[in-house]
Amino acid sequence: MSFAEEIMPIFRATLEVLREAGGQMPPSAVREAVSRRVDIPRDLQSPDAHGEIRWWTQVSFRTGEAASLGWMAKRNGWSITSVGAKALEEFPGDALYRELQRQYRDQRLFRADDFPGAFEQYQRNLGYARQLVHGGRNLERLGVGAFDVTDLYRAAWTQAVAALDHWVTQEIIDRAVALAQRPGAPRPNNFSKLSMPVELVEKVHRNAEPLEDAFRAALERFFEFKTFQQPDKIAEGFSHVSKVRLWKTVADKLTGQDPSKPIAADEIRTQLTEIAWRRNNIAHTADHDPNSFRRKKRITVRDAEQTIDVLESVVIAILQALGDLPPATDHSVPPAEAGSLGAAPAQTDAKRRGVIRGLSKWTEESLLHALDEYCPPDVADTLLAVYRHAESHPAFRGYIFGEGAHPSVTAWFSTGQDEAAMWSIYTGVSKSVLSINFEWMRNRGVPVDRLERLAHDLSVLPGWAGLPAQLSAASYAKRPSSTPAALARPDTAKVVLRALNDLLAADTSPRAWMVRGGRGGKREVRALEDGLIVIGWHEVGDLSRHSSRDDLADALRNAYPTAGSNVIANWMGQLWRFTTEIQPGDLVVMPLKSHHGHIAIGKVTGPYEYLPHEHVDFQQVRKVNWLRRDAPLGAFKDDLRASLGTQLTICRLAQNEAARRIATVAATGTDPGMTEEDPINVDELLEEAVLAPDGDPQPPGDG
Structure with a gap:
């Protein structure tokens, strides 16, 4: 009988015991109940090299896998969930264990070389910590006095925190590598902050090294000296690979596992902070008691066991919160609204050529053959004009040729911070379409x-004609496809290409922003000296933890519970601009209250940063190269000077060709004025009218 076959009935009995209990059970009680129910093989009853009973170690591992899938919970004891109970019913006998392994492997990330996954390594490392506790307990019973037995509990504590640190690093790397291999999958904004040396990029480009290996090596260097023991650092790390509100979602998961003992996000962070502090005290001061340097802090076997259990349940909840990576977008499938394309053209035996991302069934030659064979000439002319334009654009990044039944090609362009699949061509025997991929660009x-x-x-x-309204109502989650009648018009290609060019130019051209320096200009002097733009709202904490506007609005409501909904919306818009919309290379102006009648003009050089150890006035910053520190306000013509009178702390200066004119003032000291009439931005004028109940549009410390 194989080892797995020996474990199968034990695992099933474990879930059956939990189902019959109808609630939580201490792990030791589960072990006793299972040992009475199942005839456990003799070799599994013997201790391993660390003194742990083999079958119990395996049950700990398998229940960890089951908990990560939502089959059971391991918070404040063990219990089965409705999902686990359903699995017991649907998969009789040993099939239950095989289904556990199938789901676990399907939903977790594994290395191609069968290297243990991140969670598997975490379970092993926690197992080592438990073995230290087990050894300490046995030595305490024996009354060993040659050394302080409780140091084994301290070692277990340190091992458990190290296990957490290592798991977070590996989980981030595994998820980042998986995202890199899924070009169609949506990415968090912070994914683009992960760096990869040019040397490795070149190796991937020349097919000298697989993307997975190259990117993994780069990430291991990137995270080599980072630690993930503190909750803020853990959330920051996972923001590279997930948009989830980590600790709020983890709190919801843990509360769902034991509703009788709800837990809030701040309580989880406090727990983890205290655990990490104790670990550091053990590692750096031998766990001294702050009230007496002559002795160590007291620690018991229960303290160590509870710490290990807390870290295990938190990691399982994090896995559930992160969920599975979204599947890669299938670029081969035309949108449903495109309708039937008719029969699929025959595949041609053409040699691949052109710029191609990844492997594909169709090729450039087979696609062009289908367009020539089945499209009316005027439709083919439009599609070919769009197709050939891509490679001439500086933002073009490559084609994906489809693998579906019908020939297809999707063009990728750089949109500033990321790359997006902007358009796709699909062709069949009876119809061909051009799809504009609004949804994929939004993602x-x-x-x-x-x-x-x-x-x-x-x-x-x-x-x-109704496209703007339809897309707005659908939050731009659509990929509208042109009709054959539209494609047949001689001016269609010009309309499409002009529209796409305008979008790409708008996203890559520098923009201008105004960021004020605080009430009375109290932040201006240091901002100019240190090359910064700075805002307040320190009560919200690290703004990069909030990956969506809704998340940021929730954080503002929590920080300012008395603020009205309009004020929260106003502040959310300003902070979102500061963290996300302002890009390196954009221009920024800061009206100076410390030098009345003058403004500073700079160029943004870095991303948003949160500096928790700085004074509260300098925790939310971005780096800037100040081009002029004392440009006279009178140097600007009346229309542009009026734009600088807004009461917002952060706003975009989009009217009156502001970016071009501000850049000219920075370079020459003179405003050249307008070259053409510019429309008024009604939304920003309305936004300025939103005031807090006391008439002050900013939270304390801003203005």
């Missing part, structure tokens, strides 16, 4: 205002 961070402008520019095409 890659293209700002809504740019998508709105694109929809407006395309609405002049036949059948697309």
